[in-house]
Amino acid sequence: MNVAEKVQEALKAEIKAAVLKAGLAEEAEVPAVVLEVPKEKAHGDYSTNMAMQLARIAKKAPRAIADDIIAHFDSSKASIEKIEIAGPGFINFYMDNSYLTDLIPVVLREGDDYGRTNAGNNEKVQVEFVSANPTGDLHLGHARGASVGDSLCNILDKAGYDVTREYYINDAGNQINNLALSVEARYFQALGHDKEMPEDGYHGQDIVGIGQKLADEFGDKFVNMEEKERFNTFREYGLKYEMEKLKKDLEDFRVKFDVWYSETSLYQNGKIDEALAALREKGHIYEEDGAVWFRSTAFGDDKDRVLIKNDGSYTYLTPDLAYHKDKFDRGFEKVINVWGADHHGYIPRMKAAVEALGYNPDQLEVEIIQLVHLYKNGEKMKMSKRTGKAVTMRDLVEEVGLDAVRYFFAMRSSDTHMDFDLDLAVSESNENPVYYAQYAHARICSILRQGEEQDLTVNEQADLSPLKAEKEFELLKKIGDFPQAIAEAAEKRIPHRMTNYVQELSAAFHSFYNAEKVLDAENKPLSEARLALIQAVQVTLKNALQLIGVSAPEKM
RNA sequence: GCGCCUUUAGCUCAGCAGGAUAGAGCAACGGCCUUCUAAGCCGUCGGUCAGAGGUUCGAAUCCUCUAAGGCGCGCCA
Structure with a gap:
């Protein structure tokens, strides 16, 4: 606690003592002392609304109560210079501020550590953020999520929480197959072949780059390769390339993760089966139409959710559910997910899953980051995943500057919809x-x-x-x-x-x-x-x- | 239709575990560089806090309803 905080605590304690001495209320009845810094300097350095809060309990007019409090107040207990009653019953304190200089040696001594507190009581917190699929470049929304998530982690850490930063890698499932097929198509195209992109392919420039790189490095080596083998080669290559790029982009954004958690690992070490077994054991699972369902409606969700599709594969929820089970099994007391607003509908089912697995759903917090719209020349820029036309995080940083981008995203409340005017950010960057x-x-x-x-x-x-x-x-x-x-x-x-x-x-x-x-x-x-x-x-x-x-x- | 988010100065946004005359930046206007960086400071102008009810001594803040905008409601991820 620094000097300023100590003085505030002393002031609060003395206010409470005065209330008791004046016989205005019983100890248990006294509301927590609220001390605030008035907006108007004329209202002193600190003020309290105690007299108003006591009006009902003491059955007296607030200003009369304020008089009583002051009469029993010992100014020598806190560096008080003057006390006044104002407005409807505020008590304003004017401090002898010379005590504030004691802050200076403390700050100089603590240096980088100044500001650190134990407000978090060393609570074990896991924060999962960004977690973008490794199938393309990070875009605007990811940049906002990265900025907010990383800042939140830094702040939690400084406030005395035990923070783990985590990125969930969606390296299993259909999107990775599409990545492999997209890479394959771009590779053939780079060699001059006429090859169409898969239906749900990724059209980003980065994939074009991978195809070109493969063609440059290996020539037509893969053209006559057996299809399955080629697919696996491209799958692995594409994933590795995308992940390296992702890590590099995030590092350049000054974001570092403690844990990169692979979805595939959940398959490999049996965690998905484990989670499914746990749900089944508790009776939250049933079969219908050839699929396996989770009775999430029993935990407040709108409808039940499929866990295993009738083709035998998992839905997105299933490994993610196993991942969340694992988070709690690793001992995190609080699990915070930073998600884009387009996923907010996913919250009830994940909360339901957490509860069904036997954990307190309040231990899972989801911070929703509202969407970002980019404007250029006064017009909203169209972002299309299909054509790969999107402004990437890298583009944004190059154009606007890293500090400005980080600050700009950190500046706004996460739940405001954000219009990012590129021209303004660039042309008026000095302002x-x-x-x-x-x-x-x-x-x-x-x-x-x-x-x-x-x-x-x-x-x-x-x-x-x-x-x-x-x-x-x-x-x-x-x-x-x-x-x-x-x-x-x-x-x-x-x-x-x-x-x-x-x-x-x-x-x-x-x-x-x-x-x-x-x-x-x-x-x-x-x-x-x-x-x-x-x-x-x-x-x-x-x-x-x-x-x-x-x-x-x-x-x- | 249901759910979540938003609506505060001309613009972009703070303020929302209720408190005094609702703030900041930009824009507009007027001052301040022979003195440590004028990317700064000082001042002026600018508001039906979307609207209507309600709770309270007191509401931008809490509750209900309405309106406008955004997002989401898959055996997609």
């Missing part, structure tokens, strides 16, 4: 909010560099009492908010809370920068105190940007 934050960081670095030339450097022992300007306290308060902002983003699973924080901290810095000068050879004590302050800002800002996968440049 993208990401530069606002990065610029603040670069400015700080610049001051630190110039300070060194003037023999003014950050001294951890520096006397911080010269810091007493309002802008300085505001900046310090923002720095102090960081751990709580992370905890909130983690608990509510809202990475975009972090970009809000980044904006607020950057704004507080820019405002300070324009109001006060850091380097002043004539006033070394003040310069040293301010250098320590801005270094604390630098550390905090860098850590915050790191959480959302955005770099903190030293120069711009």
Whole structure:
């Protein structure tokens, strides 16, 4: 707990104590003390609505209750300068903010770790995200999912959860057969043969590339190969190629997974049979029309679901269900799936499956990422899987820049439908909010560099009492908010809370920068105190940007 | 028809475990560079929080209904 948090806790405790001393309510009746930072500076540094909350219990007017609370309040317990009653019964606290400077040595000492808390109690959490089929390039929607998923993981980790990042590879089933056939067709085409693409083939440019590569490397070696053998060769080659490309693209996007979980492995090590047996044993399975069904309606689903089709093969649900069983068997307390909105209809059946297997369905959380539409020249771009005409994640990064893309996706709440105007993102890239934050960081670095030339450097022992300007306290308060902002983003699973924080901290810095000068050879004590302050800002800002996968440049 | 998401300033969006006069960026307008990076700062303009009911001392926020838009309702993945 940092100084700011300690003071808030002390304040809360004293408010509660005052309520009890005033005899306004019994211990058990006192609502949790809500402390908030008023939007208006004129309303103090902190305020509480306690008097209003007690109105019914104490059967008195809120303002009268507020008077009672203040009468029994011991200001010496928390750095209070002044207390006022305002509006319908708010109690506003004006703090003696000098205690805030104690934050600085803490931030400087903790460095990269500043912001870390144990809010998550080391809970074992698994986050599955992206999990795109290895049958084509990652597109816009995957980019959003990657950005949100990775940021969420970073945040959970910093907030004290034990996080595992996982990618589920759909390397079994029909789509991979289609991949093999698509590769085959492109290979023949590359050799000049007249070969049609399979009906559900993948038309992406990447597959054309694979065909060309095979033709270049191996010539007509495969043309006369036995069909089955050729199919298997292309299947394997295509899969390997696609997976390598996928990993590379994600790494370039600053996303790394702890586990790449293969669907095929579920077949090989009997996990699917195991899951089916478990369901059968519990009586959640029946046969009809030559197929095997899961009675998911018993767990709130709209209709029962087929697990084994009448041709003997599995539906998509079956291995996925086994995969989720395995997640819980591996000891994860919370399993979070980041899915595109086009899969939201899939949630009830997966929840049903989890429950039918004997787990608490609340342990499975699904974060739905709404769809992204790309606009160019004011027109919505058509994305067609069939023709392979889609803007890839790689294209987007090349055109807009990685930091901007990461920030842009992390900035918005996951459940807003998003229109990505490419022209705007490119042409006005300088006005993208990401530069606002990065610029603040670069400015700080610049001051630190110039300070060194003037023999003014950050001294951890520096006397911080010269810091007493309002802008300085505001900046310090923002720095102090960081751990709580992370905890909130983690608990509510809202990475975009972090970009809000980044904006607020950057704004507080820019405002300070324009109001006060850091380097002043004539006033070394003040310069040293301010250098320590801005270094604390630098550390905090860098850590915050790191959480959302955005770099903190030293120069711009 | 059913389910999920969205509707807040001209535009893009925050705010939604109820709190004071609803915020930010862009756009528009007016100021600030002989002083640490003007990719910045300060100010002005701009709102029936889609609409109607309800709960509450208090609703953008919670509940119900309506409207508009998006997505989904396969023995596809």
